[in-house]
Structures are given as C-alpha cells and as structure tokens.
Amino acid sequence: MKKLFVIKIGGNVIDDAQSLDAFLQRVAQIDTPVILVHGGGKIATRIGDQLGIESKYIDGRRITDDGTIDLVTMVYGGLINKKIVAALQGYNCNALGITGADGNLVPAVKRPVKSIDYGWVGDVQQTALKAAQWAALLEAGFVPVLAPLTHDGKGHMLNTNADTMASAVSVCLGALYNVRLVYCFEKKGILRDIGQEDSVISHLDKENYNSLKAAGKLFAGILPKLDNAFAAIDAGVEEVLIGHADDLLQNTGEQTTGTLITA
Amino acid sequence: MKKLFVIKIGGNVIDDAQSLDAFLQRVAQIDTPVILVHGGGKIATRIGDQLGIESKYIDGRRITDDGTIDLVTMVYGGLINKKIVAALQGYNCNALGITGADGNLVPAVKRPVKSIDYGWVGDVQQTALKAAQWAALLEAGFVPVLAPLTHDGKGHMLNTNADTMASAVSVCLGALYNVRLVYCFEKKGILRDIGQEDSVISHLDKENYNSLKAAGKLFAGILPKLDNAFAAIDAGVEEVLIGHADDLLQNTGEQTTGTLITA
Numbered sequence: 001m002k003k004l005f006v007i008k009i010g011g012n013v014i015d016d017a018q019s020l021d022a023f024l025q026r027v028a029q030i031d032t033p034v035i036l037v038h039g040g041g042k043i044a045t046r047i048g049d050q051l052g053i054e055s056k057y058i059d060g061r062r063i064t065d066d067g068t069i070d071l072v073t074m075v076y077g078g079l080i081n082k083k084i085v086a087a088l089q090g091y092n093c094n095a096l097g098i099t100g101a102d103g104n105l106v107p108a109v110k111r112p113v114k115s116i117d118y119g120w121v122g123d124v125q126q127t128a129l130k131a132a133q134w135a136a137l138l139e140a141g142f143v144p145v146l147a148p149l150t151h152d153g154k155g156h157m158l159n160t161n162a163d164t165m166a167s168a169v170s171v172c173l174g175a176l177y178n179v180r181l182v183y184c185f186e187k188k189g190i191l192r193d194i195g196q197e198d199s200v201i202s203h204l205d206k207e208n209y210n211s212l213k214a215a216g217k218l219f220a221g222i223l224p225k226l227d228n229a230f231a232a233i234d235a236g237v238e239e240v241l242i243g244h245a246d247d248l249l250q251n252t253g254e255q256t257t258g259t260l261i262t263a
Numbered sequence: 264m265k266k267l268f269v270i271k272i273g274g275n276v277i278d279d280a281q282s283l284d285a286f287l288q289r290v291a292q293i294d295t296p297v298i299l300v301h302g303g304g305k306i307a308t309r310i311g312d313q314l315g316i317e318s319k320y321i322d323g324r325r326i327t328d329d330g331t332i333d334l335v336t337m338v339y340g341g342l343i344n345k346k347i348v349a350a351l352q353g354y355n356c357n358a359l360g361i362t363g364a365d366g367n368l369v370p371a372v373k374r375p376v377k378s379i380d381y382g383w384v385g386d387v388q389q390t391a392l393k394a395a396q397w398a399a400l401l402e403a404g405f406v407p408v409l410a411p412l413t414h415d416g417k418g419h420m421l422n423t424n425a426d427t428m429a430s431a432v433s434v435c436l437g438a439l440y441n442v443r444l445v446y447c448f449e450k451k452g453i454l455r456d457i458g459q460e461d462s463v464i465s466h467l468d469k470e471n472y473n474s475l476k477a478a479g480k481l482f483a484g485i486l487p488k489l490d491n492a493f494a495a496i497d498a499g500v501e502e503v504l505i506g507h508a509d510d511l512l513q514n515t516g517e518q519t520t521g522t523l524i525t526a
Contacts (some may be wrong), residue, residue, distance in 0.1 A: 010502060021418075045382065047337075050314050074310075078341020079333060082420050085364050090418035096366040101348050103359040103405050136403035140396060142366050149345065155353035156283075157345050 004138070004177035005252050006035045009168040009184045013245045014041035014080060021087060023184070028091035031236035033138045034171055034176070036095075037146045038084060039162040044075040058116050060072040064159040069120035073149060073157045081147040088143065096142040100124075101151035103133055106165055108158055122150035122158030124165060126235075161224075167232045174236030181237050182252060183225070184245040189259035190226070194219050204261045207229060215229035229261045238262070264421050266439035267401070268515050269298045271429040276508045277304040277343060284350060286447070289511040291354035296401045296440070298432055299358070300409045301347060301416040302425040307338040307346075315494045321379050327422040332383035336420045344410040351406065363387075364414035366396055369428055371413035371421055385413035385421030387428060392435035426488075430495045434509060437499030444500050445515060446488070449510040452522035453489070467524045471494060492524045501525070 007027065013019050027036060045055060053067040064072070081097040088095035100106025100122070106129060108122035137144050146169065148162035163183070170181040189200035204212075209226060212218050218226070229240040243251040243258020252255045270290065276282050308318060316330040324401075327335070343362040351358035354451060363369025363385070369392060371385035398406050407434065411425035426446070433444040445459060452463035475481050483488070492503040504515040506521020513520045 047314070050308070052313070073345050074337035074341040076341075077345050078337040078339075082336050082340050082362060082364060085362075086414040086420050087418045089364060089367055089414050090416060094366055096361065097364075098359065098361070099345060099348075101345060101352060101360075103357055103403075104352055133403060133405075136399065139402075140366075140399035142396075151349040151352050153349045153353060157349050 001176065001178040002033065004033045004035070004173055005182055006037065006166055006170040006173070006177050006179060007040075007182045007184065007248070007252075008037045008162060009245060010039040010162065011041040013054070013184065014038060015043065019245065020200070021086075023245050024084060024087045025091055025131050025246065028088055028093035030252050033143075035144045035146065036084070037135075037148070037162055037166040037169065039148055040072065040076050040079060041080060043079065044072055047075055048069065061118065064119040064121050065118070066120070069157055069159060072159050077149050081145060084145050088145070093143055094141055096137065097145045097147070099147045099149035099157070099208070100160060100165060101149060101157060105129070105133060106150050106160070106168060106236055108152070108160060108195060110152045110156070110158060120156060120158050122152065122160040124150065124160065124168045126168050126171060129168055131172050131176050131217060133171055134169065135176055136209060145171075162207045166182075167228060169238075170237045171232055171235040174238070178238045180239040180241055180252070181229075181232060182241045182243065182248070184243065184248060186244065188244045188247065188257060189242055190222055192217070193217070200257065201259050202256070204259055208240045226261070233261065233263050240252075264439065264441040265296065265435055266299070266305040266394050267296045267442050268293060268445055269300065269429055269433040269436070269442060270511070270515075271300045271302075271425060272303040272449065272493070272508060273302040273425065276447065277301060278306065279475070282508065283347075286511065287347060287350045288354055288510050290510060291351055291356035293515050294419065298397075298401075298407045298409060299341060299347070299427040299516070300425055300432065302411055303335065303339050304343060306343065307335055309427065310334065310338055312469045313337045324379055324381065326380070326383050330381070332420055332422060335422050339410045340412050340420075344408060351408070356406055357404055358408045360408045360410070361434040362410045362412035362420075363423060363428060364412060364420060367414075368396060369413050369423070369431060370390070371415070371423060373415045373421060375393070383419060384485050385415065386429045386453050387413065387423065387430050392431055394435050394439050397432065398439055409488060426491070430491060430500075433500045434495055434498040437501065443502040443504055444495060445504045445511070445514070446487055446504065447506065447511060449507065451507045451510065451520060452505055453481070453485055455480070463520070464522050465519070467522055468526060475521075489524070496526050
C-alpha cells in the first residue's frame with residue numbers, strides 16, 4: 001500500500017507566525033501524500049473578545065454557544081485554514097482547505113445533552129467516513145488541510161476536536177493507505193523523564209507500553225494520548241508518531257526523532 | 264458533452280437568511296453537476312464595524328487593506344461559505360466549500376498598482392485555470408461552493424470579484440462540459456422596460472443584442488454584464504442565463520423565465 005501521512009498541528013504552532021511558516025515549508029517538502037489537520041489557536045479568543053463573544057465554561061468544559069460556533073467557523077474554517085492554504089500554495093504544495101462538513105468528509109453528530117450541554121459540538125461518527133471520497137482528493141493531487149469543524153446534518157456547523165478528527169481520518173484511510181499519523185507538539189516525543197527533554201522514548205509497542213504503564217513510568221497526562229494512539233493502531237493505522245513540530249521531516253522519514261508507536 | 268450549471272449568487276440572497284435557505288433548497292434539487300459561486304454580503308461590513316475594520320474607498324473603489332483581507336477571508340471563506348455548505352449538506356447535496364486559493368483552483372495575481380493601489384485584490388488568470396482539477400472534484404460527486412477569494416502565489420489571500428470567478432470557472436470547464444452560467448439577481452431577467460418587471464427579454468443572441476444596443480433600447484447599467492456574458496460565450500461557455508434567484512429551478516431547466524444568452 002501507498003504511504004500517507006496524516007499530520008496534526010495545534011495552537012502552539014499556529015499562534016506563532018514564524019513557527020507556522022517554518023512548519024509549512026517543511027510540510028511542502030514531503031513527497032508522499034499528506035493530509036494536514038489543524039487546531040484552533042489564541043486568535044479565536046482575541047477576535048472573540050473584540051466581537052464581545054465570551055468563552056463560556058461549565059465545570060471547566062468549554063461550551064460552544066451560537067456566537068462561539070460562528071466565531072470558530074470564521075476563524076478556524078476561514079482565517080487560519082486559508083492562511084495555511086495560501087502559505088502552502090506559495091511553497092508549491094497543492095493545499096485544499098476544508099472542514100469536516102465539506103463533502104461530508106468527517107460525518108458527525110451534535111453531542112447529546114447529558115449532564116452538560118456542550119452546545120454546537122460534534123462527535124465524529126467513525127464508521128461513516130468514506131475512504132473513497134478522501135482518496136479522490138488525494139489521487140487528484142490535492143493536499144487536504146482540515147479545520148476542526150463538522151456539521152450536524154441539519155444545516156449547522158459543529159466545533160470538533162482536531163486530534164479526534166486526525167485520528168478518524170487516519171483510521172478511515174488505513175484501509176487504502178499505509179498511514180503514519182503524526183502528532184506535532186512542543187516536545188521531542190514521549191519522555192522517559194519529564195524533566196529531561198532528550199529522554200525521548202523512541203519506540204513504543206503495546207507490550208512495552210503496558211509494562212511502562214504498569215510500572216508507573218509514564219507521565220499520567222500523556223496516557224489518554226497514548227491510549228488513543230493504540231486505539232487508532234487497533235483500528236488499522238500503521239504507525240502513530242508523537243514528536244516536535246520542528247522535527248517534521250525526520251518524523252516523516254525513516255530516522256524518526258519522536259516516539260514511534262506501533263502494534 | 265455533459266451539462267454543468269455554474270450558479271452565481273450575490274449579497275442580496277446571502278443577506279436574507281430565509282431567501283438563502285429557500286435558494287439552497289432549490290440548488291439541492293438540481294441533478295446535473297453544479298458549481299455554486301457566492302459573493303459577500305453586508306455581514307462582512309457588520310463584523311468589520313465590530314472589529315474596528317473600516318471599509319476604505321479611493322475614488323469610489325473599495326480598497327482591501329490588511330485588516331480587510333483578514334475580515335473577508337474569515338467571513339466569505341469561513342462564515343458564509345460554511346453556512347452554505349452545512350445547509351446544502353442538510354439537504355443531501357454534497358457541497359464542498361472552497362476558495363480560489365484551495366487547490367489553486369482559480370489562479371490569480373495581485374492587481375498591479377497603477378493610478379490606484381487596490382491592496383489585496385486578485386485578478387483572475389483565466390488561462391491558468393485547470394479543467395482537470397475541477398473535473399476531479401465534480402467526478403468525485405462533490406458540489407463545489409466557491410467563495411470570492413484567491414491567492415497571490417506568495418502566501419497571501421486576495422479579495423476577488425465573484426462574477427469574474429464564476430465566469431472564469433465556466434470558461435475553463437467549457438472545454439469539458441456544456442456549461443450554462445446562471446447569474447441570480449433580484450430581477451426576473453434583462454428587462455425591455457426597466458419599469459415593467461415582466462418585460463423580460465427571454466432570449467438574446469449577439470445579433471439582437473447588437474441591434475437593441477444600437478437602438479438604445481437597453482438600460483446602460485446592464486451593458487457591462489451583457490458584454491461579459493458574450494465574452495464568456497465567445498470563450499466557450501454554451502449559455503449564460505440572467506434571472507431571479509427564486510426562479511433557479513426554471514432557469515436550470517428547459518422553460519427558462521430569465522434572459523437566456525447564447526451565441
């Protein structure tokens with residue numbers, strides 16, 4: 001099977017114009033088919049403040065009300081997405097900016113109201129993703145750039161977690177491609193010693209993950225991310241890589257500097 | 264050749280939520296491949312006012328400065344484009360929202376500074392459009408929804424005239440499809456008598472256009488639109504239809520109620 005990189009970047013890269021530009025230059029250098037998934041960033045909060053749209057929280061959870069969904073649709077789906085597209089196009093990378101609503105490429109449902117009403121938030125319907133539609137874009141030579149938004153099938157946009165979307169697209173395309181899902185963050189990888197930046201665990205498989213976890217040798221905060229990584233692998237993703245945004249070219253190559261996660 | 268409708272809607276439909284929704288229900292009923300091109304709307308001005316981004320004019324021409332290009336990228340490329348996409352998806356129409364920057368689908372250059380510096384405004388490079396890229400989207404079953412934005416090839420977005428983009432896409436696809444370019448506006452068609460709403464000229468070809476024009480029987484304000492329509496036809500578009508947004512289904516059928524323009 002052909003190789004495909006699904007690359008996720010978050011706010012820490014997006015918020016810094018220089019880091020973002022350097023990162024996108026790297027993305028443009030990758031030969032293999034790529035899908036880039038981006039998160040939000042502080043710019044949404046800044047523009048929201050100017051527009052008088054407050055961030056609302058219930059029990060520490062962000063709520064997406066009417067004003068907020070319009071705000072993130074503008075900022076994530078418009079401003080950030082198209083800035084990335086224009087930059088990549090400037091580096092001769094044929095970026096095509098979309099949200100999960102476009103082409104219904106990431107089907108979702110509005111999160112059901114239980115104890116908390118999250119508002120206009122989408123939960124991805126993994127089994128409803130259609131690999132053929134994604135493959136049509138990739139085969140046409142486009143580099144999809146996916147903003148963290150979906151729709152509810154009833155005419156409304158939904159705010160959606162970018163990590164989850166990256167994972168869902170990777171799982172879906174695992175049927176057609178040999179997928180490496182690359183999460184870019186601000187550390188070189190999963191660290192053996194949280195105080196030592198160079199103590200990267202270069203490889204994790206289920207066996208050594210479970211033994212490290214059982215021995216309490218992993219930082220608790222990273223466990224959900226790793227559980228999600230192994231869930232993606234169980235669902236058909238070949239490899240998950242967690243590494244630094246600066247190391248993208250190494251981490252899309254053979255000599256990875258981040259943490260490579262395999263079955 | 265297969266039939267294709269390129270449909271342009273402007274601010275008058277976009278600004279009215281009910282008209283827009285009714286219009287999009289009609290779009291969703293069209294069987295033939297469709298590309299929908301939308302303009303801006305008053306909402307950009309309203310959000311700009313809230314953000315302290317003023318509309319600037321020189322000699323009556325709107326200037327797109329740094330603040331304005333970010334504003335229209337958010338509003339046209341984000342808010343309006345995705346509202347349309349979510350609505351169409353809700354009506355089971357597989358809309359895919361893009362700008363001309365996405366996939367470099369509408370190549371443009373920043374308008375050269377002569378007597379006026381228009382700022383971040385794009386002039387479409389007609390001959391650089393690639394029919395195969397558009398056809399790939401249509402063949403995959405997507406209904407492209409195009410926002411009036413392009414990019415300069417150097418990492419920057421550009422504000423671009425929606426009528427021109429609709430025409431450029433129609434001309435480009437004229438090589439592969441039998442294209443009817445449908446301009447939706449607030450009148451039933453080109454009127455023989457500007458005071459008589461039902462005096463629609465049902466058909467114009469070059470011969471009767473030239474004789475009506477020579478006899479001074481056409482409202483001067485409509486002449487540039489008609490000249491552009493005939494230019495599109497000379498460049499390979501089969502038909503141009505100018506009609507009311509409410510009459511979209513008639514005007515994408517055989518019994519048109521607007522003004523059908525042919526060679």
